[in-house]
Amino acid sequence: MSSLQNKIADRTATVGVIGLGYVGLPLSQHFTDAGFDVVGFDVDEERVSRLRVGDSYVDDVDDDTLTETVARGFRPTADPAKLAGCDAFVLAVPTGVESGTPDMGAVRQATRTVAEYAPDRDVLFVCSSTVYPGAADEVIRPALENSGRIPGDDILVSVVPERLNPGGEYDFEEIPLVVGADSVRERETAQALFDSVVAETVPVGETITAESAKMIENTYRMVNIAFANQFAEFAENAGVDAWEAIDAAGTKPFGFQKFTPGPGVGGHCIPVDPQYLTWRAKQTGTGLSLVDNAIEVNEAVPSRVFGQIKTALSAHGTDLDDASVVVLGMSYKPNVGDIRNSPALDICELLINAGASIHPVDPHVDEAVIVDERYEPASAIDRGTLRSADIALFLVNHDKFDTDKIAEDSNLIFDAQNAVPEYNDTPVVRLGDGNSEVSSSSLKSPVSRR
Missing domain, CATH: 3.40.50.720 (NAD(P)-binding Rossmann-like Domain)
Known part of the structure; x- marks a missing residue:
């Protein structure tokens, strides 16, 4: 087991969640509940201000739950420098379509932000944003490489698509999550992280x-x-x-x-x-x-x-x-x-x-x-x-x-x-x-x- 996997296992790893919307905020709550220190980053300063005082804008995280999550150490911030101490990064920024073409602008920018501020040691990068087939190869890995990181070496890349069901009958932890990575090391590290918050992960090659x-x-x-x-x-x-x-x-x-x-x-x-x-x-x-x-x-x-x-x-x-x-x-x-x-x-x-x-x-x-x-x-x-x-x-x-x-x-x-x-x-x-x-x-x- 690698040192990063050990940190995840004993909950000494700090998790950075990038994007605090309908996906990122619930993820932040569940990682905090699992015992991790969590830094939540969002470019929207008004959102961050609301979160700090327990004012939730997401249905699945009510005000009381948010207040408890912040009290347990969840740290919302609009300052990317606060990500410098994180060991794992989970991307949960919005994506969309413009004239029939996938809009990966937020994913690309958020990936660059992680590459710039991630510490100079082995870290995990997980994309939970919804992206097109091949986006990790064509958007995420090039953005990391252009910022001086080495995907698969000093920054482990995985794709774990979100499966949140707002207002649905299944609780977050009951829904299995697919974990995709191109190497065993990357896959096992991402599985270790998400096994801490859901009952089952499903690895793919x-x-x-x-x-x-x-x-x-x-x-x-x-x-x-x-x-x-x-x-x-x-x-x-x-x-x-x-x-x-x-x-x-x-x-x-x-x-x-x-x-x-x-x-x-x-x-x-x-x-x-x-x-x-x-x-x-x-x-x-x-x-x-x-x-x-x-x-x-x-x-x-x-x-x-x-x-x-x-x-x-x-x-x-x-x-x-x-x-x-x-x-x-x-x-x-x-x-x-x-x-x-x-x-x-x-x-x-x-x-x-x-x-x-x-x-x-x-x-x-x-x-x-x-x-x-x-x-x-x-x-x-x-x-x-x-x-x-x-x-x-x-x-x-x-x-x-x-x-x-x-x-x-x-x-x-x-x-x-x-x-x-x-x-x-x-x-x-x-x-x-x-x-x-x-x-x-x-x-x-x-x-x-x-």
């Missing part, structure tokens, strides 16, 4: 394999969500209740995993990662038409939902340019406050451009993360506003939403989540309900829900 595994995971989800969304459109035209059919298919105990339709796909991973894969595929001369088509299907859903909302309002005697609309849910998934790539934002933009007056509500979204004040959500539903609105859009099924009261107070509901209960006096139009022709007569009673 190269960094590109770990990068590819992340692409497979999220592209699989995106393609199957696209099928569910496209099936919902088919169901509306064929007179099929998509939700009942999908539930019935889900009773099969093998060979099937249930995915459901919705107003679109959002978050950092699902809309972005498949584009890394298709971009790389084009470079290698490989066609991934299935993935390309699935991306197109999902990107079109917000516009289709907008059209259905317009039709429902018209059938109810209201023009969209004169409509008051309560939007229930602005984040990309239930019970989280993350608005990145949320389809709710796209739908709101379409509504505003059409002249509608929107009233967003989301109990999880911090209004500070909303760049455009037109989308700033109230934290709770105002019953007076709901009662006077022409339509309520149920876009995100947060547990904090009381669907009984929503149905009781609404004049008309568009339900994109199959969440609203049946009410005799509340017209409800569901996405994928088998009723593509929304008429005034069909809105006199709610759509049948079984």
